[in-house]
Amino acid sequence: MESGARLPVQAWPHQSMRGFPATTRRRSAAFQPTTVTTALDFGDLLHKQVIGTKFHRRGAHLGLLRSLPKRPRLTRSEHDVDHVHLVGAGGKAWVGSRASNLIDGKPARVPRSTEDCPAQGAAPVETNAAPVTRHRTTREGHRAVIASGRCCLVGVNGDMRLPRRRPANGSDCQSPPPSVREVLYRVSLGLPIASGTVGRAMLDLAALPDHAARDNLLTAVLTGLMARGPAESDVVEVLRAALSLDEVETVDLPSPSGSRLLLLAGSGKKGIKSFNVSTSSAIVAAAAGASVVKMGSRATSSVMGSRDLAESLGLPHSRTRSSIITAVERSRLAFVPIEDMIPVLDQVYGGRFHVLNPLSFGLAALAARLRGGVLVFGLAHPKVDLAARVLGRLGVSEALVVASGNPAGYFADEFGLGNRSLTCRLTGGTVGAVHTFEADDLKNLGLSSPNSVHPPRSATEAVQWVLDALAGEGNPAHVHLIALNSAVMLMTAGLARDLADGYGQAEAAINSGRAWAKVEALREEALCQQTI
Incomplete structure (x- = not known):
């Protein structure tokens, strides 16, 4: 040669x-x-x-x-x-x-x-x-x-790959922006990162015209930040920069009489795979008298996301302040699709990450810019106090962050899975202590930890599990997990004295048929919206 x-x-x-x-x-x-x-x-x-x-x-x-x-x-x-x-x-x-x-x-x-x-x-x-x-x-x-x-x-298989042209100014299109190089360099060496650098890196990444290079660099930056901490300042900068890509006005929602409005969201990307518990629990909590606004998105790392389940059940979607208020007044439950609120960010981030990253500590709760109630945020990570501090710095005044994990180190963004559950409350901008509920603690309340829940094999099976559980005819472990998370919501809304009282109310809503009646009422409302 x-x-x-x-x-x-x-x-x-x-x-x-x-x-x-x-x-x-x-x-x-x-x-x-x-x-x-x-x-x-x-x-x-x-x-x-x-x-x-x-x-x-x-x-x-x-x-x-x-x-x-x-x-x-x-x-x-x-x-x-x-x-x-x-x-x-x-x-x-x-x-x-x-x-x-x-x-x-x-x-x-x-x-x-x-x-x-x-x-x-x-x-x-x-x-x-x-x-x-x-x-x-x-x-x-x-x-x-x-x-x-x-x-x-x-090749004969028709596979063709054309090279990317470099810009006319002679710069290399594969070279990351200076802010991104700075973040990656300091992360690699374990050095502190100057304030504002991570936020600039996120904005520079979002502006890259080369989508393949952007995806690779975004993965490197977010994964590196998680591996080194994650640090509160880094997470706040990442979320602020990401949320600034879309112009979304903050929506103040009125609280219903007799209880507090619940804003429900979850991080997703959980290590303990299960069916969609949060949306199912929101339906039961609404049937028990709570007013809930559920924020959700399509699945990325699981069989079915909250939005996928809501569409499969035929639930109506609310995208404006007036429609959210109307849905809460009529049926005590409004479902808000996250992707519709952040189209620009969704093009950059949506569907790309299957594990936790800095955006997981609050994006689902902050994307819709809803204020006025108390946030119940599920996090598939043990640092529930970090999420509470981040939410407080980004404008949330009242929140309860929940998580659960097993001895192997895998976590879910629900309460009651595995052998321990964690909670941390944000009240008036002040972050409280982290409370741990072991399996024995739940048994002392007359409850148990459903360790026998397995992930569904398909989206069809996931929907069927939810329908059976809401009808009171499903797997007892599924019904128990839904009732346990509904109890957390009812207690947070001020409708239950403690977890055991909330569990009893949720169980009664399922066994009496009110939860199933709520599903049918929501379906009829969705059909009415389609015919208008």
Whole structure:
């Protein structure tokens, strides 16, 4: 192989290697994703067979897929090639490169220096010509494609990956913003982060036009912040920056007579998987006399989210202040979909995280900007006091944060799962002590901890579990868990003296049929809204 510029090479040996010789499959499986720097020539790479070739640099091994056995006849293009991509039928390998014009269907051999390599910071070649897409099928079933002045080989499975063009100013689109680099650097070294840096990093990430780079950097920043703490100041900055992406007015809701309005939300992303307990408990609490505004979203890390369940049950959705007040007055329950309140943030964050991150400490409760009641916030994390402090700094005056966990260290954003439950109350901006309820404490109240709850296997099964439990005919552990969380709501609303009293009221609402009647009334209300 001729020596040329030192170019960054990456390869991903996929598990699917059908069509490749058995030796190649075994060799490919032995390689791990890695990044090395080696000398490759553009023309050689396109026509030389490199199956199983190992490139050694500091002990790193790289298995490249085979390219074409013969030099491909590429359609003539007058555009400069910015990158070259090789995509095989069973895997991918690409080379970041810069080559001159494709002349007479062949890549031109143009001397290059290290300054031409993008990794060395050279200015890229820019093309202002109109996009051109041409292809030619080779004997191996590959296609040589020229699109917008870039060359790409497409495998027989139709998989094609075009390179991202760098900005015209010569900057590298993969280089993170300075604020993001600062956060990642200080997190990596365990150093303190200056005030305001995390918030600027979040805003800079949201503004990145490259969605793939944005997702990767957002994952690195949020996961790094969680691994180092999480720290209260970091969480507050992340939430403030995220909430500032959407212009949402704060909504003050009036309190009903005789009780306190409950605002119910949960972090999701729980380690102890179960069915949707919070929405089911909100229905039972409303049937027992509480006024509840449930805020929820679609599922990301579970089989079914609160919004998915509400739609499956046919519950009406409330998106404005007047509709929320009307729903609470009519049926004592309003469901508010979170995604509709924060469309910009949802495009950046929604559906991307399956584990807890700094946004989990309050986003679900703060997204709708509802005020006026007492917040019951479920957190799948043991630091319920941290969530209470964060909520207090972001404008919440009254809240109860609940969590539950098992000996293995997994937590849920409900009360009563596992062997212990945690609560922390925020009153008038003051955070109280963390209270722990062990399994024996619940037994002393005549209750028990439902350790036998298992996650549903499908969304259909999850809905059926909820319907059976609300009808009083379901799994006793499901009914017990719903009644236990309804008891927490009734006690917080001032309608129950203690947890045992609230549990009795919730159990009576289920056994008497009032909970099921509430579901039917909500369905009829939703149908009336659709016909108007």
